[in-house]
Amino acid sequence: MSGGTGQVVSEGLLKIEDCLDAEGNIVLPPGVTLISLIDRNIASVGDAVAYRYLDHTGTDDVRAVELTWAELGVRLRAIGARLQRLAAPGDRVAILAPQGLDYVTGFFAAIKAGTIAVPLFAPELQGHAERLQTALDDARPTVVLTTSSAAGAVEIFLDDLAGVPRPQILLIDEIPDSAGESFENRAIDVDDVSHLQYTSGATRAPAGVEITHRAVGTNLLQMILAIDLLDRNTHGVSWLPLFHDMGLSMIGFPAVYGGHSTLMSPTAFLRRPQRWIRALAEGSRDGRVVTAAPNFAYEWTAQRGLPEAGEDIDLANVVLIIGSEPVSIEAVDMFNAAFAPYGLPATAFKPSYGIAEATLFVSTIAPDARATVRHLDRDQLTNGKAVPVAVDAENAVPQVSCGQIARSQWAVIVEPAAGAELPDGHVGEIWLHGENIGRGYWGRPDDTRATFGAALTPAVGGHADGVPADARWLRTGDLGTYLDGELYVTGRLADLVVMGGRQHYPQDIEATVAAASPLVRRGHATAFTVPDEQLVVVAERASGTRRADPAPAVDAIRAAVRQRHGVDVADVRFVPAGAIPRTTSGKLARRACRAEYLDGTLRGQ
Template sequence: MSLADRRHFSEPDGVVPTLRPLTAYLAERAGSTRPAFTHLDHASDRDGFRHTVTWAELARRVRAVAAEITRTTTPGQRVAVLAPQDLGYVTAFLGALHAGTIAVPLFAPEVSQHGGRLVNALADCAPEVWLTTEPAFDSVRALAEQQPVPMPKSILAVDRVDLAAGEGFSAPEVDLDAPAYLQYTSGSTRDPAGAVITHRAVVTNTWQGGSAYGVDDTWTCAGWIPFFHDMGLVQLLCLPVFSGAHSVFMTPFDFIMRPVRWLRQMSEHPNVFTAAPNFAFDYTARKVKEADRAGLDLANANVVINGSEPVRPDTIARFLAEFGPYGFRAEAHRPSYGLAEATVFVTNTRDEGPTITGFDRAALGADRGVTVPAGSPGAVDLVAAGRPHGQLVRIVHPRHRTLCAEDEVGEIWVHGPNVADGYWQQPERSAETFGATIEDPDADTPATGWLRTGDLGLCHDGLLYVTGRMKDLIIIDGKNHYPQDIEATVQDAHPAIRRDHVAAFAVSSPGQGEGAAVVAEYRRQADPTQVDEEEIVRAVRRAVSAEHDVRLRGVILVRPGGVPRTSSGKIARAATRRRYWDDQQRVDQQRDDQRRDDRGRRER
């Protein structure tokens, strides 16, 4: 294999077929009495009461909601979905698409702590219609009346809509290149931005993900990822409509309360396709007791995506050790990579399952991927994120914008019909992110139209390895340090530190240049009044110095829940730095200034 072939991940397999708008696939099943979506309602029944809608029933509900939407607004206008995660959300989202409007998948005010993100998104795109359900109607109306958001023309509870409203309704013809919905990003460092996902992008990406994993109408798309998140929306809502698979879902809260419920989804349904961030695998392995595992048969889990945050080798090993005895197959675990700006799916692991490779830590710090035995001293063990399907992925030097060679770290760039058109009404930011050009490309690489992901990675043996985020990279004395690498060392440094609740970030001090600091949560079982904080700090400093040759500028310990996360569950490093480091620096500076002023007055 030539160098050019290897740096292209062996080229993307799969040619994108001719596709139609998503709701056209729903219309095909309008006469089917097979189950389409099932909401497992654990609020009314501990074991999950099943609310199921057939394809025929869903098609009728969607027509009725689309007809009601067109009474208030016109095609091309924004329509927000502010519903709880239930069947009403499915109807609302598809109804907005069927009406030819631009859906804005958000969430009901009472089901999330990310109220600021909700307000910012609504203010940004000013939807004319808000869709919700009867249980959430009052809180949604209060949001309109009490928050600084544009007042909608109508707030519609989709479960109140008379099904007769859809009789005779003729949906507007939809252009595949018109916007289908706005996918708002988590906004961990900047105000949320709405990625404009066209009808072509969403249906292409559902085909890419579905065909790469082999999903068809005999499968079950199961899980709990929120519908307002790109992975939940496509995996649990759009892909079932496209493929005809049965979607069985619950709320994220129901998963957190009893993670065994996720395992039971895998056990009780055929040919399961599910997805979750890395933390969910650790959480499930740690929280599900032996008594709750009786009767599990996880052989039904065909594909279990691990994505949305760095995938850790020890997580893969732990999950297999815990649930392999219950039928979970090693090759079912599929580390993958994606982002909202590419709709969601970019690269995925295939039937071979996880591939773990050791890379020399010092070489990675110099942007080179030098392989060493996994688990050896000085090794960073990385999990491959697979390869693309029906789209192009390249590793590009972020400054020179030239193609990187095999095993050279650079920025991950994406090109394909699944890429968003840009950010809603943000032309400059859109041009920066979606309009990138590769200098001196080869014959197999388009020069223009590239999505800059902001993620760093390398290609090794035809597989993508994600090494970190450009904006999070810590550079000390010219050497690169990845925050997630330091965070893993910190959480293992002392038993009182809570796993997966550590944030490492770059800091600057006058006269000292750039350094690093960490904020870590205590374990929930640890009593802050009984632990020796100085001992913990010393242990953290020693571990980071020994493993990374980094002297931390600060170690801050906080109570459980103190390290902020984005709406998708990722550690919000920039927000953590602002909350604990920048604020403290300002307080310290004000105190020093006051001391100087006091000293000056005394001297006078």
């Protein structure tokens, strides 16, 4: 079979050794794209299951729907043929479908048809209409792929959009397999854009990262090598939204070597986190199983997802990627304590760092390593230095190691204003380089130059060794440091609380707030500054505290923050559960919360 470069790709399943040069660096073989990988799997393991969806709607009984590689191929040709009638090569095709196998086939079909996939979400996702509108206005899709069940909501949403050319709507589940007879093979080059990955919008408006086939292929190989997913008998289990970069990676890595992933909806997980645990245990019986989630999901599952008495749950072969910034050691400890009795290995957790602009994966700990934490001096952190202290030190701030940088990728810690690499032990902005980095932001040349085109002044013997002197670097906006060769992610530049010339990390203040009063809902407090360096805390009420007088809690929070951080809180607001905005990936949206606080639209304030 041939790729877009015109060179022949060898038959059979992809072998990882074919993707490494003599020095062990990742080099994609000619013509390898997401579509060529799927074609390999169709030819080699066509009857094997590629994707399984656990449908929990309707009744308590789960309904498993499966798609083999051969069946996937049929659906891609059918959907792709219909797309080719409506869209030209390079046009954007937005997926506004519910979680499920139709989403998977729609995403891959858009790429196979020669168009650029734009993985988004159906309008039924509450609280994110503005993000969806921003993405559609930015990408200007020619076609929207959805399903018959979501078509009505999609029609209404598109009718209400102002200033956006009306895309045509194509219903994935109403396209017959026979439509594939008219499909025309399109040449796909490894440097073509595969899809636009929209950022979460945690610190700024969502932007569409141009992810090329080279970037996605390189990043999937980086993840597979770093987490040791080389065995075809390694399965994926995920409830993460398929429009999220980690959700996409969970359907991407099986394509590399013909494995499979089991999917479910985020709603199914949130309502009953035991469903996630049962799916992991089922996969663990047949081989290694890998999953991924942010801090809150592991905490939620430890609280609400314990198996029923006598239930046969064995998590001996589970790998758990935890990828929030920063990773919470409390979440790791809570989950380990809850599920160690069910065979969960001490090495199961893999604290990791990733970012959409790098396709996703940047670093993680070694396959046989345990999650570890270093405690850093809070006062030194505010001055940009990572100084380890004893765990019981008064100013100790826990930081979880995100391990080593992925193969064929570089990460440096930089003083952002000067663009100069900092020594280990200094906190600065994380800059990245590698073939997994996206091409830029769709339609935003100025932002692309500023973010993807940074020039570095490297340190002698630093972490940029091996990168050409004239190379361009990605500014991540994330803060971190190196200690003993491992990366620690300390926070985000845009979220820093700057008062009196000192920099405070909001998550550190938020932890103090949560510990100060039981009125605060765990993991649901935000800290930010408003004009004139005034510190504001917004906290959701814990369950069962709706009628409690907040005054004592407000006094306790102010006292705790003043004692631990040396700053005064100008305002403490308690709001109902669910009032603090979050990103589509579940992160606290401090920027959005600050905006709602200032304009008076924050619910319950």
